[in-house]
Amino acid sequence: MSNCLAHRARLNRARGPLFLSEFRRNRAQPLILWAWSKVVRRIPLAARCSAVLHAHHTASVSDRSGPDGLGTAHDRDLRRASPHGLDAAISTSLGGFGRQARPRHGPHPRLAHRNAHRHGRCDRRHAAVTARLSGSVTADFESRWCSALVAHRFDTAIEVRDEGARAIGDLGIRNLRRLQCHDRSAPGWRVIGRLLRPLEVVNAGLDSPVTVHRRRAMADAVAVLLVRGAEIGRTFWVWSTEEWVDLLDRDQVEFRRNAPAWAGEEVRSYLVAHAYLLGSFTGFHRLGSFQRLTLSWRIFGRDRVGGEIARLRQVLAGWGYRLGHGDDTMLPVVICQLFLLNGSPNLEDLGTDLFERVRNDGLLGGARLNALHAVQRAVTALGFCDLPPATTGRGTARAACGGQIWHEWVERCYATPTLTPRARGDVRSRMLKIGRWLAAEHPDAADPAAWTRQTCAARVAAMDRMNVGDSVHRTTGIEDRLGKPLQASTKDGHLAAIRRFFTDCQEWDLLPRRFDPGRALATPRSITAARPEPRVIADDIWRRAVSLRTLPEDRHHLPRPDHTHSRWTEQLRRHNAAGRQRNHRGGLARPRHQRPASPSPWPPSTPPDPRTAPSCCSTTSTSVTVV
DNA sequence: CGACCACGTTTCTTAACCTT
DNA sequence: AAGGTTAAGAAACGTGGTCG
Numbered sequence: 001m002s003n004c005l006a007h008r009a010r011l012n013r014a015r016g017p018l019f020l021s022e023f024r025r026n027r028a029q030p031l032i033l034w035a036w037s038k039v040v041r042r043i044p045l046a047a048r049c050s051a052v053l054h055a056h057h058t059a060s061v062s063d064r065s066g067p068d069g070l071g072t073a074h075d076r077d078l079r080r081a082s083p084h085g086l087d088a089a090i091s092t093s094l095g096g097f098g099r100q101a102r103p104r105h106g107p108h109p110r111l112a113h114r115n116a117h118r119h120g121r122c123d124r125r126h127a128a129v130t131a132r133l134s135g136s137v138t139a140d141f142e143s144r145w146c147s148a149l150v151a152h153r154f155d156t157a158i159e160v161r162d163e164g165a166r167a168i169g170d171l172g173i174r175n176l177r178r179l180q181c182h183d184r185s186a187p188g189w190r191v192i193g194r195l196l197r198p199l200e201v202v203n204a205g206l207d208s209p210v211t212v213h214r215r216r217a218m219a220d221a222v223a224v225l226l227v228r229g230a231e232i233g234r235t236f237w238v239w240s241t242e243e244w245v246d247l248l249d250r251d252q253v254e255f256r257r258n259a260p261a262w263a264g265e266e267v268r269s270y271l272v273a274h275a276y277l278l279g280s281f282t283g284f285h286r287l288g289s290f291q292r293l294t295l296s297w298r299i300f301g302r303d304r305v306g307g308e309i310a311r312l313r314q315v316l317a318g319w320g321y322r323l324g325h326g327d328d329t330m331l332p333v334v335i336c337q338l339f340l341l342n343g344s345p346n347l348e349d350l351g352t353d354l355f356e357r358v359r360n361d362g363l364l365g366g367a368r369l370n371a372l373h374a375v376q377r378a379v380t381a382l383g384f385c386d387l388p389p390a391t392t393g394r395g396t397a398r399a400a401c402g403g404q405i406w407h408e409w410v411e412r413c414y415a416t417p418t419l420t421p422r423a424r425g426d427v428r429s430r431m432l433k434i435g436r437w438l439a440a441e442h443p444d445a446a447d448p449a450a451w452t453r454q455t456c457a458a459r460v461a462a463m464d465r466m467n468v469g470d471s472v473h474r475t476t477g478i479e480d481r482l483g484k485p486l487q488a489s490t491k492d493g494h495l496a497a498i499r500r501f502f503t504d505c506q507e508w509d510l511l512p513r514r515f516d517p518g519r520a521l522a523t524p525r526s527i528t529a530a531r532p533e534p535r536v537i538a539d540d541i542w543r544r545a546v547s548l549r550t551l552p553e554d555r556h557h558l559p560r561p562d563h564t565h566s567r568w569t570e571q572l573r574r575h576n577a578a579g580r581q582r583n584h585r586g587g588l589a590r591p592r593h594q595r596p597a598s599p600s601p602w603p604p605s606t607p608p609d610p611r612t613a614p615s616c617c618s619t620t621s622t623s624v625t626v627v
Numbered sequence: 628c629g630a631c632c633a634c635g636t637t638t639c640t641t642a643a644c645c646t647t
Numbered sequence: 648a649a650g651g652t653t654a655a656g657a658a659a660c661g662t663g664g665t666c667g
Binding site: 628629630631632633634635636637638639640641642643644645646647 | 648651652654659660664667
C-alpha cells in the first residue's frame with residue numbers, strides 16, 4: 001500500500017481519487033470507468049486464467065482495441081448484454097434473450113439469437129466460436145451450480161450445413177440412436193461432431209445414474225435433436241420457444257403421437273433437459289404435467305436441490321405449514337419451477353422480481369400459486385427477497401384513514417384491548433371512516449387532540465348530513481343505496497364510536513379533558529327522534545322472540561304453540577331453564593322488580609285488527625317496536 | 628432391441644375449510 | 648366476499664423388470 005501511495009504521489013500530489021491514469025492523454029487524472037474495466041480485465045490475465053470474462057461479469061463498456069494494447073475482448077459472443085445495451089447481440093443461456101445479465105444467471109454463454117453478429121466483423125454463420133470458461137469460474141462459484149457446458153468450447157454456428165444434414169441422413173436412425181450394432185466408424189460422425197458434442201456433454205452432465213433404460217433414453221434424445229436440426233436447417237442453439245414446444249409437445253400423450261415412433265415417451269424428459277441447457281427454454285408451463293423435481297435433480301444435482309428444499313421446509317415447518325412436512329409434494333413442484341426459471345438452484349438467488357414474474361405471467365397456476373406465496377414468505381425470512389403482496393389482487397386492502405394523525409390515534413386506540421376484538425374492530429372501522437370524512441370535508445378537525453366542545457358540536461351537526469357511500473372504504477353491497485341518507489342508527493353508531501374513542505383516550509390521559517364526550521358527542525334529538533325505527537316482524541318470529549324473554553310464570557299468557565313450533569319452543573324452554581339455573585347459581589337472578597309488574601296480555605292471542613292497529617303496523621303481519 | 632407391464636412417485640384438479 | 652391453505656383422489660409420469 002505504501003508503494004502504491006508513493007507511486008501516486010509521483011503522478012500527482014493533489015487530493016483526490018487514489019488511482020490515477022498513466023496514459024499520456026490524461027496522465028495524472030483519475031481513472032474513468034472505461035479504464036477501470038480494462039484494469040479488471042487485467043486481473044484474470046495476470047492470474048493466467050482465461051481472458052474471457054465470466055458470464056456473470058457484465059462488461060461495463062464495450063470492448064474495443066485501445067492504447068493499452070488489451071485489444072478487443074476475447075470473443076464478443078461470450079459476453080452478456082451490457083447494462084447499456086452495447087452488446088445487445090449477446091445474451092445468456094438462462095436469462096432469456098435480450099435480458100441484462102444478473103448475478104443469479106448461470107455462467108453458460110451462448111448466442112443471443114439468430115441475428116447475433118449482424119454487426120460482426122464478417123459472416124459468422126460458418127465460424128466456430130465460443131471459448132472455454134472453466135478458468136474463469138472463481139472460488140465463489142465453485143460451491144454453486146454451473147452448467148457442464150461451461151467447461152467446453154463449442155461451435156455454435158446457427159446453420160446446419162448441407163453436408164451435416166446429408167450426414168445425418170446417411171447415418172440413418174439406427175446409427176444415430178447408437179444401438180449396439182451401430183457403425184462407429186461411419187464418416188458421418190466426423191461431419192456432425194460439432195452438433196453431437198454439446199449433446200453428449202449435456203447428457204454426461206446430468207445427475208442421472210446411468211441404467212440401461214436411461215442410457216437408451218439419453219441416446220435417443222440426442223438422435224431426436226439431430227434429426228430435428230437437419231429437418232429445420234438450424235442448430236438447437238437458436239431454436240425458439242415455439243420450436244421447442246413443437247418438439248416437446250403439450251403433454252406426454254401428444255409427444256408420443258408426434259415424435260418419431262422409435263423415440264419412447266421416456267425420451268421427452270431428457271429432451272426438456274437439453275432444451276433448458278442448450279436452448280434457454282423456460283416455457284415449462286406449456287409442457288403440461290411433467291416432473292419438475294426430476295428435471296431439477298438431473299440439471300442441478302439431486303443433493304443440491306434436496307438440500308435447498310429441506311432448508312425451505314425447515315422455515316415453513318416452523319410456521320406450521322403443511323408445505324414444511326417431508327411428505328408434502330407441492331413444495332418441490334413450486335420450488336423446482338422457480339429454480340429452473342431462475343437458472344440457479346440457490347435460494348439466495350430467488351429475487352422478488354422472479355416471484356412477480358411467475359404471478360404476472362401465469363407460470364404457475366392453481367393451488368401452486370398459494371404455495372408460491374408461502375415460499376416467498378420463507379425466502380423473505382431467509383433474507384433473500386421481499387414479502388409477497390398482502391393479497392394477489394382479490395382481497396380487500398386494509399382500510400386506511402384520510403389523515404395520518406387521525407389514523408395513528410385510531411390505531412393506538414385499537415391496540416388498547418379494553419373491548420372485545422370485534423367491538424374494537426367496529427370502533428376502528430367507524431373511526432377510520434370518520435377520519436376520511438374529516439380529511440375531505442373538515443381538515444381543521446383532523447387532530448383529536450385539538451377537539452373542543454365547539455368542534456364536537458359542529459362535527460355532530462355535520463355528520464347528520466352524511467349519506468350512504470360518503471367516505472367509505474369500499475362500496476361492495478351498498479351500490480343500490482349510494483347517495484341516500486344514512487339511517488339514524490348508523491349515525492348513532494358513528495357518534496357512539498367517537499364517544500367511545502374520546503372517553504377511552506381521556507381515561508387513559510392520552511387526550512386532555514376539554515369536554516365530556518358523553519354530553520358533547522351525544523346523539524342529537526334530530527337523530528334520536530327518528531328512532532326507534534319500526535320493523536315488521538312476522539308472527540312466528542315474534543313468538544320465538546317473546547318465548548326467549550318470557551319467564552315461566554308468564555308463559556300461560558303465550559299463545560299455545562302449534563305442532564310446527566313444538567320442537568323449536570321446547571329447545572328454547574330448555575335454553576331458558578339452563579340460563580336461569582346459571583343465573584341463580586351465580587347470584588345473578590333477575591331482580592323481581594325488573595320483571596313485568598303485571599303480566600301483559602301481549603302478544604294477543606288473536607292477530608290485531610288492521611283497522612285498529614298502529615299506523616306503523618303492516619296490514620299483513622303483526623308489527624312491534626323493537627327497542 | 629423392442630415391447631409390454633407393474634409399481635411407486637409426481638403432478639394436477641377440485642373442494643372444503645380458514646383467514647382477512 | 649375474496650383470497651389463502653390444505654387435503655384427497657385421479658391422472659400422468661418415470662423407472663425398472665421381463666420376455667420374445
